[in-house]
Amino acid sequence: MSFEFLHRKELLREKAFWGGSWKNGNSDLKIQVINPATLEVLGHVPSLGQKETLEAIETSVLAFQDWSSRTAKERSILIRNWADLMKRNREDLAILMTLEQGKPLAESRGEIDYAFSFLEWFSEESKRIYGDIIPSHRKDTKIEVLKQPIGVCGILTPWNFPSSMITRKTGAALAAGCTVISKPSELTPFSALALAVLAQEAGIPEGVFQVLTGYPEEIANTLIDHPEVRKISFTGSTQVGKRIMERSSKTLKRLSLELGGNAPFLIFDDANLESAVRGAVLSKFRNSGQTCVCANRFLVQSKIYDSFLDLFLETASKLKLGNGLEKDTTLGPLISEVAVQKVETHINDALQNGGNLLLGGRRLESGKLFFPATILSNVSENSLSMKEEVFGPVAPVYRFESFEEGIRVANSTPVGLAAYAYTEDYKKIEALSKHIESGMLGINEGLISSEQVPFGGLKESGFGREGSKYGIQEYLHVKYICIGGF
Secondary structure (H helix, E strand, O other): OHHHHOOOHHHOOOOEEEOOEEEOOOOOOEEEEEOOOOOOEEEEEEOOOHHHHHHHHHHHHHHHHHHOOOOHHHHHHHHHHHHHHHHHOHHHHHHHHHHHHOOOHHHHHHHHHHHHHHHHHHHHHHHHOOOEEEOOOOOOOEEEEEEEEOOEEEEEOOOOOOOHHHHHHHHHHHHHOOEEEEEOOOOOHHHHHHHHHHHHHHOOOOOOEEEOOOOHHHHHHHHHHOOOEEEEEEEOOHHHHHHHHHHHOOOOOEEEEEOOOOEEEEEOOOOOHHHHHHHHHHHHHHHHHOOOOOEEEEEEEHHHHHHHHHHHHHHHOOOOEOOOOOOOOOEOOOOOHHHHHHHHHHHHHHHHOOOEEEEOOOOOOOOOOOOOOEEEEOOOOOOHHHHOOOOOOEEEEEEEOOHHHHHHHHOOOOEEOEEEEEOOOHHHHHHHHHHOOOOEEEEOOOOOOOOOOOEOOEEOOEEOOEOHHHHHHHHEEEEEEEEOOO
């Protein structure tokens, strides 16, 4: 059995967590959780719906009254306890993640580190929610500004980072004094449920953090429609984000939407070639390209184009494809058959539009989800891989001539989450900082995420920021108070 590797078997839960206990709900419906590397059934979780979601909301509303009235220091200690438990159980959490998500174990360990860093960060930020005293326009009044927690929050998270997407949202919400109902992806629920086990052990009170398993529509719509749920935080596609925004308008909910990306990776003639290739491989092939901020389009200036391709090809060809639990694996499987088919569609489209296949290009075995690192050269600007996020290990490389052309192509999509650029020219760095249309920009760096920086996008990549000192503000109201009679 796959879970024989776990030191603490109790971290694996096949029940959801709401109302202070572990339950299956009233339905006999179950969802299979599949290991994408072996296609074996790892286990089952309950498929919950409206009834259980309403029960969880009621519990969260009651818990909010207590949690929001606690001192910032009290909340800080409990959130930090949760982070410390994640550290102590790092290996088990990483194994669970690799089994249900597929990423190499080294990457899963890295994600657990990333995940508990948000709990650490926001445990400290909880004590730094400062208000203001504003000089009054009248001698007989005093003006104060308070920051208060929004209330019950629904968080909807994806399968590609099943732990860190939860802690990045939940850490901020709990630190602000909010309560959380978490709906993880039905593809990767075990990581979320393990977090709930540790939250209980940390002393997080009943109803402050709950996890509902099931298919998205019924749970999410119930959270969105309910007037007592004051905020929705969603990470996922732009298409779904737009539907959430439209539906949330009925109750004017606060929203944080971290939506689709199509990150350009610009490499100028004056770039350090070795550094650019290292950054390119790290950014593109981490999590087999199933990362919202990974490089999606490689835009390389003419003079360095061939040299970059040669070194990029040499480096990417050394990546080892396999089961994430196997030693030295650097590329795991894709998450599903749908994901593989999308990758194949993008590759075929690029080739039909005049592109050349230099590496990879087809799955290793029919019916399996392993897809190798793939590099395409001479890709047309009209190709799907230049216009849409592929979410797989495919690197389309486009040749551009001038600095202005590079900027134009980089900004030519309706989304703007992350972007990358390599140049040694400080004037170009200044120009890129001003003119690239993305919420995040890595210059001479391919890995830009950490707990202390604001994560989020522009244009149709959504709005709101997660992580950093800005992230906690997304869960706070600003209240102005005028006190007269002095």
